[in-house]
Amino acid sequence: MVLSDKIYLDFNATTPVEPDVVKAMIPFFTESFGNASSDHSFGWAADDAVENARGQVARLVNCRPIELTFTSGATEAINLALFGFCMSNKSKGNHIVTCGTEHKATLETMEALERQGFVVTYLGVDKQGNIDLEELEKVILPSTLLVCIMMANNETGLVHPIKNISKLVHAKHVALMSDITQAVGKIPVDLKELGIDMAIFSSHKIYGPKGVGVLYMNKDNHTTIAKHLFGGNHEKGVRPGTLNVPGIVGFGAACKIASAHLEEYHQNQLDLRNRLEEGLLDLEGVTINCHGQERLPNTTNVSFAGVDGTKLLRHLNTLALSRGSACTSNQVNPSHVLKAMGMEDVDALASLRISTGRSTTLDDIQKAVFKIKTVVGQLKTVVL
Template sequence: MSLTEKIYLDYNATTPADPKVVEAMLPYFTEYFGNASSDHSFGWYADDAVETAREQVARLVSCRPTELTFTSGATEAANLALFGFCRKNRGKGNHIISCKTEHKAVLDTLEALESDGFEVTYLDVDRQGNIDLGELQEVIKSSTILVSLMLANNETGLIHPLKTITEIAHSQNVAVMSDITQAVGKIPVDLQNLGIDMAVFSSHKLYGPKGVGALYLNKSNNISIDKHLFGGKHEKGTRPGTLNVPGIVGFGEACSIAQTSLEENHQKLTTLQNLLEQELLTIEGATINCQNEERLPNTTNVSFKGVDGSKLLRYLNNLAVSRGSACTSNQVNPSHVLKAMGVEDEMALASLRISTGQNTSPEQIEKAVFEIKKAVNQLKSITV
């Protein structure tokens, strides 16, 4: 079976570039190929394209263009933000608060900061993936300088009450960083309204190209970071190196498209999510994780009781679904997100993240559920 015949349901891992995005990018590989830092007409034209894209990205997330730094993606942006902010503010304290269900891009960076002498408190979550806001208040202390919590979880789709979290942190003069990668383009994201100090996100999650993302630094809150990359004054020195002009142009176009189609896509994805979950729950032993919580409209995480999870994906070779986040799905280990939520290892291993997108159809959902039911029943019959 060719890739075109398989059903792609892993849009949280990455999305196909929108044809309009590719069309917008193409001239910047050949005709308008100048270096955006060059002081001549080729460079000026490229620089104008970068600044237009910066405005497009800023409009989607409701911030000022000057508050955005282009990066290679959310992972690099998270490294820049966490290392840069924590080291700059080390004189104020060395304590950071995060959560056990964060993406590995954040968790691994925090682990590196711990080896550099920082102290990190990882908040627990309940069975639905929610943090205890009272616990957050309690663990803030005089040495706390940063709270780092994502807006929407990449595995379950759970949406954290980020505005309330920010208000709690700011009341104690603590800054807030958020990984907003999975939320941008799927739900309205208003950085000014949220009030957070730093945010990171990627282009390839919203039908833009891979290899480009953004770091947001709130100028109203006078947020700045130490620079630890060197080699030029590109992006005001925060992220030196020749700008990926075609990628940035594509990122901007993807954000512009997302802004105009946000409400329509939200309605479509919600309809598909309802259809998918109604059908999945007809499978005996199926549980939708975080089912009754506020979630992304495209993300479903389902666990199956009595199924050998180590074999589940191999029985679903006509579907592109995942066991967890794309950075860890090649490892046959229980999801750290589900384990933090109290899901037993056996159930966590027998779990699927199904994430839909703008190309998903109701017919694909019906076919996918048929394949999942068949696989689950086959595996159950083996274990009986």
């Protein structure tokens, strides 16, 4: 089977780089190859390109360019934000609140902070993946430094009410951090309106290059983090190291494209998602997880009762999709997100995340639905 025979439906894992993004990057590999920290014309040109890109990224999420620090990706940004903020503010307290359905990059960093003496409260979720805002309010203590809740879940697409969470958290004089990686470029994200103190997202989820991300720190709220990486004063000392100029330029170009086509992209993805789910719901024993909730327009998480999940994925070998986050997809473990929502292991293992993208067509969806229906029919192990 050749690659062209396959249908890619895993855009939440990564996206192809837009041709116009590649075009914007190429000169910074070959002609304008200077180090952005060098004090000569080559360096100045590279620095100008970085600052232009910073402005393009800022405009997509409505913040000031000075509030953005470029990183190697969202995972590094999460580590910088959590460790930096907690270490900078540990004299004020040692308590953090997060949610059990966060990305592994956040959860594993929380575990590391616990080993450093911080206390973490992990909020539970209901069967639709929602946190209880009354519970959140109750668990915030005088020692609470930070609440960390993602904007949109990477596996189910569920969108948390970040603006309401922000108001609640700030009323308690606590900072809010949000991983907005999956939301950016798919739904409107206005950092000023949302009132987030720290936010994280990455380039390769929005048709930019891999290896570039960004950390936002709200200057209006005087958000600062302690430095814990050393070796230079790049990126205001927050993240030392020679800047990935071509990658940053590509990130900026991807943000510019996303800004221009957000409404069109949103509606197209929503139409495809609706057609996909209508087709799958014809199958007996199918559950669309978080159905009826506010979700990303491109994301469907679906469970198939009475089906061997491992066989399901292998038989769907012409479809590129996943059972959860790309960070854990090489492990045959049930999704921690679905388990937190109360799902049994056997059902979580028989669940798929299907995420569409700009290049997905209605024909792709129709072919995928047909393939899934055929394979599920062959693999049914119980009569429902």
